[in-house]
Each structure stands twice: as C-alpha cells, then as structure tokens.
Amino acid sequence: xxxxxxxxxxxxxxxxxxxxxxxxxxxxxxxxxxxxxxxxxxxxxxxxxxxxxxxxxxxxxxxxxxxxxxxxxxxxxxxxxxxxxxxxxxxxxxxxxxxxxxxxxxxxxxxxxxxxxxxxxxxxxxxxxxxxxxxxxxxxxxxxxxxxxxxxxxxxxxxxxxxxxxxxxxxxxxxxxxxxxxxxxxxxxxxxxxxxxxxxxxxxxxxxxxxxxxxxxxxxxxxxxxxxxxxxxxxxxxxxxxxxxxxxxxxxxxxxxxxxxxxxxxxxxxxxxxxxxxxxxxxxxxxxxxxxxxxxxxxxxxxxxxxxxxxxxxxxxxx
Numbered sequence: 001x002x003x004x005x006x007x008x009x010x011x012x013x014x015x016x017x018x019x020x021x022x023x024x025x026x027x028x029x030x031x032x033x034x035x036x037x038x039x040x041x042x043x044x045x046x047x048x049x050x051x052x053x054x055x056x057x058x059x060x061x062x063x064x065x066x067x068x069x070x071x072x073x074x075x076x077x078x079x080x081x082x083x084x085x086x087x088x089x090x091x092x093x094x095x096x097x098x099x100x101x102x103x104x105x106x107x108x109x110x111x112x113x114x115x116x117x118x119x120x121x122x123x124x125x126x127x128x129x130x131x132x133x134x135x136x137x138x139x140x141x142x143x144x145x146x147x148x149x150x151x152x153x154x155x156x157x158x159x160x161x162x163x164x165x166x167x168x169x170x171x172x173x174x175x176x177x178x179x180x181x182x183x184x185x186x187x188x189x190x191x192x193x194x195x196x197x198x199x200x201x202x203x204x205x206x207x208x209x210x211x212x213x214x215x216x217x218x219x220x221x222x223x224x225x226x227x228x229x230x231x232x233x234x235x236x237x238x239x240x241x242x243x244x245x246x247x248x249x250x251x252x253x254x255x256x257x258x259x260x261x262x263x264x265x266x267x268x269x270x271x272x273x274x275x276x277x278x279x280x281x282x283x284x285x286x287x288x289x290x291x292x293x294x295x296x297x298x299x300x301x302x303x304x305x306x307x308x309x310x311x312x313x314x315x316x317x318x319x
C-alpha cells in the first residue's frame with residue numbers, strides 16, 4: 001500500500017496535474033519497491049520525473065513539492081479523523097461516479113464516514129441558500145422519511161436547502177452524504193464518527209482547501225452524479241443549484257421539485273411547466289412524496305439498460 005505521506009505529497013504539489021498524479025499512483029507506482037518510486041528519496045523523485053516526461057509532460061516542468069513537516073502534520077490530522085484517500089477506479093472510490101462522469105470524474109476523493117452509503121440508494125437534494133422557510137421545513141420532512149426508508153440524502157454543506165436536507169436525514173438509518181465546496185479538514189467531521197455516525201463526507205480538493213466558486217460548481221456535478229434521482233428545493237433562474245439540475249436532465253436522471261401552495265420558485269415553476277420535473281406538492285404528506293420518489297427511482301432502474309446521454313450539461317439558457 002502506498003504511504004499516505006507519498007500520496008499527500010502528490011496532491012499537495014504545485015504544477016502536477018491531477019490526472020498525472022492519478023496515473024502515477026494507479027499505473028506506475030510500485031509499493032513493493034518504495035526506494036524506486038517513493039517521494040521521500042531523491043532517487044524516487046528522479047524516477048517519477050522520468051515517467052512524467054515519458055507521459056508527455058514538458059522536460060523541466062516546474063513541480064514544487066511541499067515541505068515534509070507540512071505533509072506529516074496533514075497526515076496526522078487525516079488519520080486522527082480516519083479520513084481515507086480514494087483514487088478513481090480503485091476502492092473505495094464510488095463506482096457510480098466513474099460510470100456517470102467517466103474521465104471527468106475527480107481523480108481522487110477524500111472519504112470520511114461509512115462507505116456503504118456511497119453504493120446504496122441515494123437521492124440528491126439541491127437548492128438555494130435563500131430557499132423559503134416553508135420549503136426548508138418540507139425538505140427536512142422529506143429527508144427524514146427518505147432516510148428512514150433506506151435512501152441516503154446527498155447534498156452540499158451550504159446554508160439553506162443543503163443544511164435542511166442534512167438536518168432532516170440525520171435521524172434516519174440511511175443518513176446523508178455530504179459533499180463540501182472546500183477541503184475535508186475545513187468541515188466538522190463529528191457527524192461522520194462516534195457511536196451513531198449519520199454522515200459520510202466526500203471532498204474533492206486538497207485537505208485544507210478553502211471555499212472556491214470553481215470547486216462549488218464541480219461539486220454540484222458530483223452531487224448530481226451521486227444521486228439515483230434529484231430534488232430541487234427552490235431556485236431562481238440563476239444559481240449554483242441549476243448546474244446539478246442541468247446535469248441530471250442531460251443524463252435522464254429523474255428530477256422532482258417542490259410546488260408551493262401560493263408562490264412556486266421561478267426555476268421550479270419553469271421545470272414543472274416544461275414537464276422536466278415531477279411535482280412535490282407542498283401540502284402533501286412526506287410519505288406521499290417518498291412513495292412517488294421510490295416509484296420513480298424504481299422505474300429509472302428498470303430503464304437502466306437504455307443507453308444514457310453523456311454527463312455534459314444542457315445549455316445554460318434552459319430556463
């Protein structure tokens with residue numbers, strides 16, 4: 001097994017593309033001969049440089065390696081929280097991400113919490129930070145009944161719709177999958193541990209990476225790809241949640257959205273008007289919503305043999 005410190009060194013390096021790091025770990029690295037390929041020795045780094053050149057990376061390309069103490073400190077923090085690193089195509093990397101995103105799937109992920117949620121039944125929940133209070137309350141009720149029915153809720157960690165989804169699902173057996181727009185050491189991992197951990201966290205960037213808008217957009221695609229279906233809580237005609245909605249529509253993934261009693265949010269209204277989403281009437285009971293969702297997911301699975309479109313988003317002028 002390749003030492004975590006060596007893998008961290010690759011991820012934390014500057015100037016080394018993620019795909020190059022992925023290739024080095026999954027194709028080139030020989031853990032039985034660490035003196036030849038390990039990054040702790042000059043010989044190992046020289047051999048790595050030769051392999052990079054053989055892969056077509058420019059001779060003398062500037063790779064800035066992180067300092068050893070920095071790596072040891074990060075490794076200790078990750079091990080304290082039992083955070084694992086998964087490379088695309090190797091366990092415990094979620095197979096559904098590779099199937100849905102192919103080479104566009106992240107080269108690696110950090111995982112904290114129960115990995116079984118990543119392979120079970122899932123439903124993605126997305127929505128605005130400014131979602132109306134009645135729809136946030138509905139999201140909590142929906143997430144709770146879904147988790148009790150054995151469906152893990154997948155969402156981000158932003159305020160508003162994301163937070164409501166996690167709050168609702170935390171008491172259900174299936175729990176939640178959280179995908180932040182920041183590094184895994186930048187979030188509270190307590191929910192992934194203890195006697196009754198209800199959350200599994202997946203992170204796409206360096207362990208201590210701060211929030212970034214670009215990461216948030218990539219994260220939205222991963223949220224959509226991790227779900228067997230998707231629910232939009234609320235959104236205007238612009239916003240990050242729509243990246244996930246567009247991805248789901250392009251893949252043929254079933255989409256639902258809340259239909260308010262008086263004022264349905266603009267994106268929800270547009271999706272329902274065009275028949276691109278199925279309604280969840282705000283006045284209905286959560287059990288009715290979940291029954292409809294489970295039926296829709298079952299129908300989608302039965303149609304799984306039908307070739308799907310690639311995961312590229314539909315045009316940005318959808319709404």
